[in-house]
Amino acid sequence: MNYIEEQEYTKRFDLGLWKHLLKYAKPYTKQLILLAFIMILAGGVDVVFPLMTRYAIDNFIIPDKLEGLPLYALVYGLLVALQGFNTWALIMIAGRIEVDLVYDIRKTGFKRLQELSFSYYDKTPVGWIMARMTSDSQRLGESISWGLVDLTWGFAMMTGIVIIMFVLNWKLALISLSVIPFLAAVSLFFQSRILKGYRQVRKTNSRITGAFNEGIMGAKTTKTLVLEERNLEEFKVLTSDMRSSSIRVAVFSSIFYPIVSALGGIGTALALWYGGSGVIAQSISYGTLVAFITYTIQFFEPISQLARIFAELQSAQASAERVLSMIDTPLEIEDPPEIKAVYGDVFNPKRENWEPIKGDVTFRNVSFSYKDGETVLENFNLEVKSGETIALVGETGSGKSTIVNLICRFYEPTQGEILIDGIDYRKRSQLWLQSNLGYVLQTPHLFSGTIRDNIRYGNLSATDEDIEAAARLVNADSFIRKLEKGYDTEVGEGGSRLSTGQKQLISFARAVVANPKIFVLDEATSSIDTETEQIIQNAIQKVLEGRTSFIIAHRLSTIRSADRILVIVDGKVIEEGTHRQLIKKRGYYYRLYTNQFMEEEEARIMRRNKSY
Ligand SMILES: Nc1ncnc2c1ncn2[C@@H]1O[C@H](COP(=O)(O)OP(=O)(O)OP(=O)(O)O)[C@@H](O)[C@H]1O
Ligand SMILES: [Mg+2]
Known part of the structure; x- marks a missing residue:
């Protein structure tokens, strides 16, 4: 929730921001100019109507004549x-x-969301992103078009009124408009308070949205923890x-x-x-008075x-700031222009320039920490040959997912480098690597x-x-076939109708x-x-045949056949070897394995006892 509040901007008017926004309005320059023209015209016509009334009073009603009425009616x-x-x-x-x-x-926002790296999603709540993409962009479009319509129309009309009043009778104009200074003072006083409100x-509304979110x-968790009352x-x-x-x-x-009305x-x-006194003295016509x-x-209406x-434009400004802050988020992992030139980007990949991948992976003195997090890997080295199967084991939080996230370049090393086929992967495009990579996420x-x-x-x-x-x-075939519609079963939002294991199998396929x-x-924890x-x-x-593979398994029986098992503790490889070698060594892996084996045996015995 802090994130949302922190993003609530309170600037009164931010010229720079509106300039920035104009960039998005640029393709519509022609339409906007046309719109402005029509609004000025509309304001002008509004101002002409009282003149028509004036003409009618002075030329038809007062002299009681009908000469020229058809033409008048036509113009009207x-x-x-x-x-x-x-x-x-x-x-x-x-x-x-x-x-x-x-x-x-x-569209721009969506495109950006596709490009942003994992680290952006680590720190940005989904609800926040959703609000930017839905209500904020809506409000922005609305106020740019309609707020400006109201403003220009009103402004054109008021200017027109003042001009005509002065042309018709400047003294009368000065007197009628003498309340304007008071109006300005009152407006300033109240409007600033209303705006602040x-x-x-x-x-508060955005905090409420956050709370809803x-x-x-968290509804399920809330229920299990009985936090309803507190919430x-x-x-x-x-x-x-x-x-x-x-x-x-x-x-x-x-x-x-x-x-305002009173003024x-x-x-x-x-x-x-x-x-009125002018009319009596016959220095002002009836029509002019009316x-x-x-x-x-008319003049006070727009005020x-x-x-x-203003409140609308203010909230549009806040929306704009939030939307733009999302759209303009710098990419933490971005291919430099010279690489884009050769390899293309996500939306225009130049596959013809891509070298085939062999699958060697090397970590050279890699250190890594998440944003504002402590160091997860320090001076990590690893050499994997194409086609090798590497298994990573270790306690929760030891850094296994981090290592494979780095291989996939979802994050980049803070120090050191990762080489694919002997070349730093930052020398090629992200897409090149990720197109050659299959990842079943935890x-x-x-x-x-x-x-x-x-x-x-x-x-x-x-x-x-x-x-x-x-x-x-x-x-996965057998469980899929058991589903009512087989392969054509809808998985529901986020796959919510399937178990984690089933979802993993589908990702696997x-x-x-x-x-x-x-x-x-x-492997899912x-x-x-x-x-x-x-x-x-x-x-x-x-599946592993012919591929360089990294398997993170929580069940050690899964990885017995791996070419190499790395035991990770606190981001360091403390043991390395085949299953057989590591068992023989009677070290960390051996203890892990025997413990798990015993636990499983125990569980099996318990289950068997229960069923009797
Ligand atoms: N997105 C993230 N942002 C900040 N810190 C993170 C993030 N992901 C992991 N960490 C931290 O990095 C360390 C290593 O986490 P990692 O996810 O690599 O562990 P793991 O070995 O995969 O654990 P598990 O067996 O539970 O999956 C942990 O201390 C964790 O808190
Ligand atoms: Mg993990």
């Missing part, structure tokens, strides 16, 4: 039609700009904060709007008083809206879609036969379909049932 009709057209055009154009802008922002509301994501208490505090700041805004608004009323009264009164009323528009992820789709993601040109062959190879040169299996576990074990043997 045309003006109405023009304004109708303006309104239609601006809804069309602003609507289009809004939709296109939101689309652009989301809006900011407070928004800030936690409440939803509810916290939530109550937040919502009551929200309530009191909302009320404060409402109170200020409820005082501000009547004051408008005073302006109108002044116009009426001075103009026009003036209409103008004064009372101003607080709302926390496997499935995409929404069918099981078949999910396996196919490994290699989009795989046929149905390829997919089923891969599934058979990893022994996905990796096999990709036919990678380097293969990584990070969460208890996989022994049956699935056995299945995975058998599958491993078949």
Whole structure:
């Protein structure tokens, strides 16, 4: 939740940011200019209507004549039609700009999210990202198009009114507008308070969203820990904060709007008083007086809206800051331009320039720490020949996943280098490596879609036969066939309808379909049932053929046939060798193995006893 609050910006107006935003509006320059033109036109037409009334009063009503009425009616009709057209055009154009802008922002954001490395996701809550991609980009598009419409229209109209008032009768204009200084003072006083209130509301609102997010994501944990009451208490505090700041805004608004109206009323009264005496003295026409009164009323209308528009633009600014902070997040792992030039990037890979991969992996004096974390690896060295099967064992937190994450270049070494086929992998593109790599993550992820789709993601040109062959190879075929719709079963969001073990098997098949040169299996820590576990074990043997493989197994029986077993303690290899060698050595591995073996035996005996 801290993250969300920290990201709540409080700057009043940030010119630099809006300039930056203009970059995104640039493709719409033409439409925006057209829009501005139409709005100025619309404001102009608004200003002409009272002049029409004035003409009618002075030329038809007062002299009681009808001469020239048809032409007048025609002009009036045309003006109405023009304004109708303006309104239609601006809804069309602003609507289009809004939709296109939101689309652009989301597309850019989505693209960025694809490029960002693992470390970004380590520190950014999913809820935060979701909010940026949905409500913030929406609000941004909305206020850029509509907020600006309101603002320009209002501004054009007010300018027009002032000009015409002065042209018609500058003294009367000065008198009617004499309330403006008061208006300015009152507006400044209230608007700054209302804005501050809006900011407070928004800030609390984002905390409430955060709390919702936690409440939803953690619902299961909450229930098991019986934390419902505590969560509810916290939530109550937040919502009551929200309530009191909302009320404060409402109170200020409820005082501000009547004051604006009252000032408008005073302006109108002044116009009426001075103009009225002018009419009696016959220095001002009736029509001019009526026009003036209409103008004064019209003039104050946009002002009372101003607080709302500013609040909207303010919140758009906050949205913009958050969206842009996401879109502009620097990539921690980025291919330099000269490498991109040769290898292409994720969206335009130049596969024709890619060297074939052999599969040698070397760690040379690698040190690594996660962002603001302690050092996980220090001066780590490892040489793996193409086709070798390496097993990593060690206690939880010893650094096994970190080592394979580094191989995959999900993270890069803080010091030292990792060589693939003898060349530092940073000298080639990320995609080059990752296209040659199959990784079954410790926390496997499935995409929404069918099981078949999910396996196919490994290699989009795989046929149905390829997919089923891969599934058979990893022994996933039998459980898939038992599902109601077999390979066409929808896996649900994140694969929530399958067990972790089943998800791993599917990811496993996905990796096999990709036919990678380097293969990584990070076995799920969460208890996989022994049956699935056995299945995975058998599958491993078949898959490793001809690939450089890294297997992290929690069940040591899985890795007995590995070419080399590395025992990792605190990021260091403390023992190394084949299963046989390590057992003979009677060291750490031997103890680990015998303990696990005994535990398993015990469990088996217990189970057997229970069933009697
Ligand atoms: N994304 C991360 N951000 C910060 N620290 C991390 C991150 N992932 C792991 N660590 C830390 O790095 C150390 C090594 O973790 P790692 O995940 O490599 O262990 P592991 O051997 O894979 O453990 P397990 O058997 O539980 O999977 C731990 O101290 C862990 O807290
Ligand atoms: Mg791990």
